[in-house]
Amino acid sequence: MTTEIELRNIQKWFGSNQVIKDFNLTIAPHEFIVMLGQSGCGKTTTLRAIAGLETIDDGDILIDGEPVQHLKCSDRDIAMVFQSFSLYPHMTVYENIAFPLRATRMGKADIDKAVKEIARILQISDLLDKRPSALSGGDMQRVAIGRALVRQPKAMLMDEPIGALDAKLREQMRAEIKRLHVKQGSTTVYVTHDQVEAMSLADRIVIMHDGKLQQVGRPEEVYLHPANLFVAQFVGSPVMNVADIDIGTADSATEIRLQGSEKGFAFGDAALTGIRRDAPVALGIRPEAVLLSHSKSNDHLSAVTTNIEPLGSHDIVDVKIGGQTLRARTESGFVAGEGQEVWVNLDPEQAHFFDRESGLSLRKAQ
C-alpha cells in the first residue's frame, strides 16, 4: 500500500470552541507520523476527522489525491486502533480478527490464511482459540491491532493505543508497533502525549498546541531545532531552561547576560551567527548544555546549588545565578548538596534564542 494523506486548511469548531485551526500536513506513503501534544490540544479530533468519524467545518482531506471529507468512515478504507481495546467478548481471538473480513466477499480459506498470517506477525498464533477475557492487556492490544490490520487498510490511525498498559509492557509494545510498521509499511498516524513514544516511533513528529500545528520534523530536528518556545519546552526531559537575557559586548567579545546577573557568559560571535537581534531575547539551554565545575575560572560564573535530583545514571542540579535558576545535568554525585558554590558555563553551540514576545526561534531560516 502506498497511501498519501493530505490535510489542507482544516478548521473545526465544537460550538464556539475552535479545536483545529488551519491545519496543514502532507503525510507521505509509508510514513509513520506521530501527533504529539497535551491533553485537549486537538490530536484526537484531527485523527477522527481523517477517519471520517468527525466532520470538519472547512478545508480538505485528500487520500491519494482524492478529497474524502464527504465520504463516510466505511468508504475511506482506514483502520483505527483506540486505547480501549473494544474486542467482542463473546468471540474468540480468531473470530475477532476475522470479523472485518467476514463483511467482505473474501472466501473462507483466504480469511483463514489472512488471520493466521497476521497472528504470526503479532506473535499471537497460540491465542487464537481464547476469548478476550483470558488475555493480558498487551495481548488484547495485539489482537485489536491485528483486527485493524487484517484487511490491509489504506492507512492506519492509532489513538494512544498503548496508553493504558503498564510501563514495561508499553516499552515492549512500542518496539512491536515499530517492527510491524517496518514490515507492513502502512501509512500510519499515531496520537500520543508521551514524548518518549513519539521520539522512538516517528519518522516525523507533529507537535500541536491549542489546535495549532507548532512544528513538523524528524525527532532529532524538533529536539535540536525547536521552532518556538512551546516546542522547546515540550520536547526533552528535563525541560529546557529558558531565561531572559541581554546580549552585550565585553572585551570586544559577545556576552550573554542573564537578567539580574552582574556578569555574563562570553559566547563569541559564532554562536549568534544567523540570530536576529531585533527583539527581546530569551535564551533556551538544555540541562546537558549547562556545564558545572568545582574550580573557579575566568569563563565560568559563580552560582549556588539550590536543589539536587539524583536519578541514578545522572543528577539534575538546580543552580541560582543572579535571580534566575538553571537546571544542569551532571554525573551522579557531582555536587554533594544544596547551598554549595559551583562554577557555571554554558555551551554556546547548544544555545537557542527566542523572541520573548512571539516565542518564535530567532534563528533565520537556513
Ligand SMILES: Nc1ncnc2c1ncn2[C@@H]1O[C@H](COP(=O)(O)OP(=O)(O)OP(=O)(O)O)[C@@H](O)[C@H]1O
Ligand atoms: N464531541 C465534542 N464536543 C465538544 N467538544 C469536544 C468534543 N470532542 C472534543 N472536544 C473538545 O475539543 C478539544 C480537543 O479535544 P481532543 O480530544 O481532540 O484533544 P486531544 O489532544 O486528543 O486530547 P486527549 O489526549 O485528552 O484526547 C478539547 O477542548 C475537547 O474538550
